[in-house]
Amino acid sequence: MPLDAVCLRAVVDELAPQLTGARIEKIQQPARDQVVLLLRGSRRLLLCANPNQPRIHMTEKQRDNPSQPPMFCMLLRKHLTGARIVSISQPENERMLELEIDTHDEMGFAARKKLVLELIGRSSNLILVGSDGRIIDCMRRMDFAGDAERSMMPGMFYRMPPKQNKLSVFDAAEDERRALIAQADRAVPMDKWLLSAFSGLSPLLCRELAHRCGGDYERLDSCISALLESIANGETAPYILTRDGAPFDYSCIAIGQYGSAAETERFDSFSELLDNFYARRDRLERQRRRGSELTHYVKTLRDRTAR
Numbered sequence: 001m002p003l004d005a006v007c008l009r010a011v012v013d014e015l016a017p018q019l020t021g022a023r024i025e026k027i028q029q030p031a032r033d034q035v036v037l038l039l040r041g042s043r044r045l046l047l048c049a050n051p052n053q054p055r056i057h058m059t060e061k062q063r064d065n066p067s068q069p070p071m072f073c074m075l076l077r078k079h080l081t082g083a084r085i086v087s088i089s090q091p092e093n094e095r096m097l098e099l100e101i102d103t104h105d106e107m108g109f110a111a112r113k114k115l116v117l118e119l120i121g122r123s124s125n126l127i128l129v130g131s132d133g134r135i136i137d138c139m140r141r142m143d144f145a146g147d148a149e150r151s152m153m154p155g156m157f158y159r160m161p162p163k164q165n166k167l168s169v170f171d172a173a174e175d176e177r178r179a180l181i182a183q184a185d186r187a188v189p190m191d192k193w194l195l196s197a198f199s200g201l202s203p204l205l206c207r208e209l210a211h212r213c214g215g216d217y218e219r220l221d222s223c224i225s226a227l228l229e230s231i232a233n234g235e236t237a238p239y240i241l242t243r244d245g246a247p248f249d250y251s252c253i254a255i256g257q258y259g260s261a262a263e264t265e266r267f268d269s270f271s272e273l274l275d276n277f278y279a280r281r282d283r284l285e286r287q288r289r290r291g292s293e294l295t296h297y298v299k300t301l302r303d304r305t306a307r
Contacts, residue, residue: 003055003119004202005093005170010236010252011057011270012090012097018058019045019099022085029073030063033139035126037080047117049126049139053278054119056097058271061279075137079103079113079128086112091160093170093200095119105131120161129158166199169224178221190215204249211257227253238273240265247280 003011019039026038036059037045046059069077083103091098096118105111113136114129127138135158142152150159167180184193190210195203209227213219230236236252242263249255250273255264267273 003095004205005090005095005200006202006205006231007250007252007270008095008097008119009090009093009231010238011274012088013234013236014270015045015056015058016088018043019085019088024080024083024085024101027073027076027080028063028065029070029076030065032070033124033126034063035073035076035139036063039085047115047126049117049119049124051122051124053281054117054121054124055274055278056117056119057274058269059275061275072137072139076128079136080115083113093168094161096161114158116158118161123161125152127152127158133157164199166197169198169200170228172198174221174225177224181217181220184217186217190217190220204251204255205253207257208251208253208255238267238270240267240273240277246284247277250274250277 022039022041022043024037025040028036028038030036031050033048033050035047037047039045044059044062046055046057048055080101080103083101086100086102089098089100090096096116099115099117101113101115103111103113111131113131116125116127116129118125118127125138125140128136130136135152135154135156137154138152140152141154142150150161167176169177172180180197184190184197188196190213191203191206194201194206194209201209205227209220209223213223230253237254239251239254240247241249241251241255241258242265243261248262252270255262267276
């Protein structure tokens with residue numbers, strides 16, 4: 001469900017023309033793992049580093065803010081208020097984004113800083129990096145008790161997440177890809193093998209590729225080529241998958257693996273899709289939690305009455 005590298009590329013392509021040259025007027029942190037950049041023209045950019053729902057998109061939803069801004073929010077305000085976004089990029093087709101921002105340093109001189117959003121599950125983070133490549137601060141600090149090569153502490157040099165020991169589905173040459181497919185273990189389900197062999201593909205896309213080629217390894221390379229070609233040509237669209245009216249996943253391509261067991265909703269933009277998907281999921285989760293509380297309360301009263 002979290003943004004995979006393929007869907008994230010489509011989001012970046014959509015956001016780039018909206019963000020390039022935009023000025024940051026205000027900065028809010030409505031939740032511990034959420035930051036909202038208020039841009040000129042009453043636009044809101046949400047950057048979420050929640051491990052269960054990391055994402056970035058424009059949002060129409062107004063969120064309640066704490067009476068006392070968190071320290072990280074105050075630091076971002078100090079460095080980025082009034083700054084201008086120069087570009088947004090997806091380094092090396094990973095699940096991360098870099099916002100390059102023209103601002104000023106402590107002495108008032110022009111400086112270019114980066115706001116890096118890492119969308120990698122439990123390690124999701126939002127990091128402000130100075131023009132010298134050092135971390136100014138981050139949403140989640142991690143010292144040497146974690147990865148010694150990636151200490152996420154102020155003053156340390158920022159390093160990208162370590163690469164997976166897999167072939168990148170975006171960067172691999174056709175010959176490399178075909179050679180890897182030829183060596184595939186046919187006893188392993190195709191979607192499981194794809195997930196273990198290539199980086200950049202989510203479980204949903206792996207299952208969809210296996211569905212499209214009918215589990216035939218001879219057709220797999222052509223299916224991957226067709227997918228990559230459609231992505232390169234910008235032939236992506238935002239889709240939400242629902243079951244009995246409840247959203248359970250989303251994608252940047254049409255999904256056919258579920259057949260009639262799921263419905264597909266198409267949206268005008270990925271920002272609209274992500275805003276809608278998580279708002280509906282949060283509402284359903286609140287209803288489920290409230291229902292569980294009521295059930296527990298009624299059972300308690302019933303047991304008390306029986307005693």
